[in-house]
Amino acid sequence: MDTIEIKGLTKxxxxxxxxxxxxxxxxxxxxxxxxxxxxxxxSTTIKMLCGVLQPTSGxxxxxxxxxxxxxxxxxxxxxxxxxxxxxYEDLTVDENLNFYSGIYGLKKEKREEMKKYIVNMAGxxxxxxxxxxxxxxxxxxRLALGCALIHKPEILVLDEPTSAxxxxxxxxxxxxxxxxxxxxITVLVTTHYMDEAESCDLLAFIFxxxxxxxxxxxxxMEREGVNKLEDVFIKYVEETxxxxxxxxxxxxxxxVGGDKI
Numbered sequence: 530m531d532t533i534e535i536k537g538l539t540k541x542x543x544x545x546x547x548x549x550x551x552x553x554x555x556x557x558x559x560x561x562x563x564x565x566x567x568x569x570x571x572s573t574t575i576k577m578l579c580g581v582l583q584p585t586s587g588x589x590x591x592x593x594x595x596x597x598x599x600x601x602x603x604x605x606x607x608x609x610x611x612x613x614x615x616x617y618e619d620l621t622v623d624e625n626l627n628f629y630s631g632i633y634g635l636k637k638e639k640r641e642e643m644k645k646y647i648v649n650m651a652g653x654x655x656x657x658x659x660x661x662x663x664x665x666x667x668x669x670x671r672l673a674l675g676c677a678l679i680h681k682p683e684i685l686v687l688d689e690p691t692s693a694x695x696x697x698x699x700x701x702x703x704x705x706x707x708x709x710x711x712x713x714i715t716v717l718v719t720t721h722y723m724d725e726a727e728s729c730d731l732l733a734f735i736f737x738x739x740x741x742x743x744x745x746x747x748x749x750m751e752r753e754g755v756n757k758l759e760d761v762f763i764k765y766v767e768e769t770x771x772x773x774x775x776x777x778x779x780x781x782x783x784x785v786g787g788d789k790i
Contacts, residue, residue, distance in 0.1 A: 532557045532684055532715040533578065537587035540573050547573040550587065551740040553733045560706060560716045562729035564762065570738040571719045575688055578717075580604055592683060605633070608677035612689040615673065618662035622653055622672055625661055626679060633680035640679075647675035650705065667698030674705065685709060687718040691725065703728060723759045732758075734765055741765040 533555035540548040548570040555561045565571050576582040578591055580600030589596040591603045616625055626647065630640040648654050651671035656664070661672065670690065677685060687706075691699045703725065710716055710730075720726055727746045734741040734749075742749060742765065749761045763774050 530557045531555060532592055533561075533717065534590045535574075535578075535587070536589075538574065538577065538584055538589050539586045540570075540577060540582060541585045546738050548577070549738040551733075551735065552587075553740065553743050555715060555717055556731070557715055558710060558713050559730040560710050560718065560728070562726045562732040563717060563719045563735065564726050564732055565719075565735035566721075566766075569735045571735060572688060574735070575609075575686055575717070575719070578603075579607055579609055579686060605680070606683045608680070608682035608685045610673050610677040610685070610687050610690050612692045616661050616669060616676065618660075620661055621658050622661060622664075623657040625672060625676055629676040629679045635680060643679050643681060647678060650678075650708070651675045652701075665698075666694045667701070670694050670698060670702055671705070674702070678709075682714070684715045684717065687716065689719050689721065691720065691722065699725070723757070723762070727758050734762060736766055736769055739769075741769070 531554040535554070536552045538548060538551050539546070551570075551574065563571050563574070573582065577584050577596055578589060580596055580603050583597060592606055594602045594606075596603060617628065620628065623644070626644050627640070630643065635643065648657065651674060653668070653671060653675065656668065661669065664672065674690070691702055694702070699722070706716055706718070718725075718729070726732055729746065731743065731745055732749060733743045742752075742761075744752065746758055750756065750758060753761045753764055755761055755764070767774055
């Protein structure tokens with residue numbers, strides 16, 4: 530069963546086409562990577578799926594609900610987390626969790642149950658009374674994920690959630706994502722990190738508002754005859770722009786004498 534179904538989805542702002550006739554499905558319980566450079570249309574697509582923006586044309590269904598007509602039903606079943614960590618810095622960890630549980634209308638018994646689950650899942654035990662602004666980037670990331678999960682959504686949407694944290698925090702965060710996926714939560718994630726993209730079950734590449742390809746990381750690399758997902762991405766960019774990306778990182782390293790270090 531697919532939790533997200535997109536067909537011919539398009540978004541225009543005047544004459545500018547931000548998303549151009551894209552189609553793909555996201556299977557239930559999968560970790561689905563939505564990959565592309567800044568300005569390619571990733572965030573615009575996510576805003577349409579979350580009911581924030583109305584599509585210009587095409588269709589999109591989230592858990593069977595039409596993004597045009599059933600936005601409130603969709604919002605109740607989606608957890609959203611961005612790279613900006615939508616947290617209140619002057620509140621404690623516990624107060625942030627209380628605030629978001631209130632937004633989603635959780636009753637006291639359910640709120641306490643979910644807070645206990647999130648504190649344990651995110652490793653926040655002992656930090657409940659800490660002011661959020663005093664937390665490191667990695668701990669804020671975990672708290673932001675917890676706030677996105679407080680209402681137990683069926684779909685978790687992560688918009689570049691690891692761009693502001695260190696490598697160790699990124700690894701811990703992805704371990705949490707794997708756990709959530711095993712629990713049946715569908716995860717739609719955008720990222721610029723190819724190691725994260727390779728950790729996804731399926732991928733969709735978007736460039737210049739157009740969907741380039743979809744498939745598992747292994748399928749995409751085998752299809753293009755390369756050993757790195759980054760090379761798949763670069764190949765599609767070159768084919769679209771008709772411009773050669775001149776040098777790989779290895780070639781650049783040799784050019785500056787880095788291979789002698």
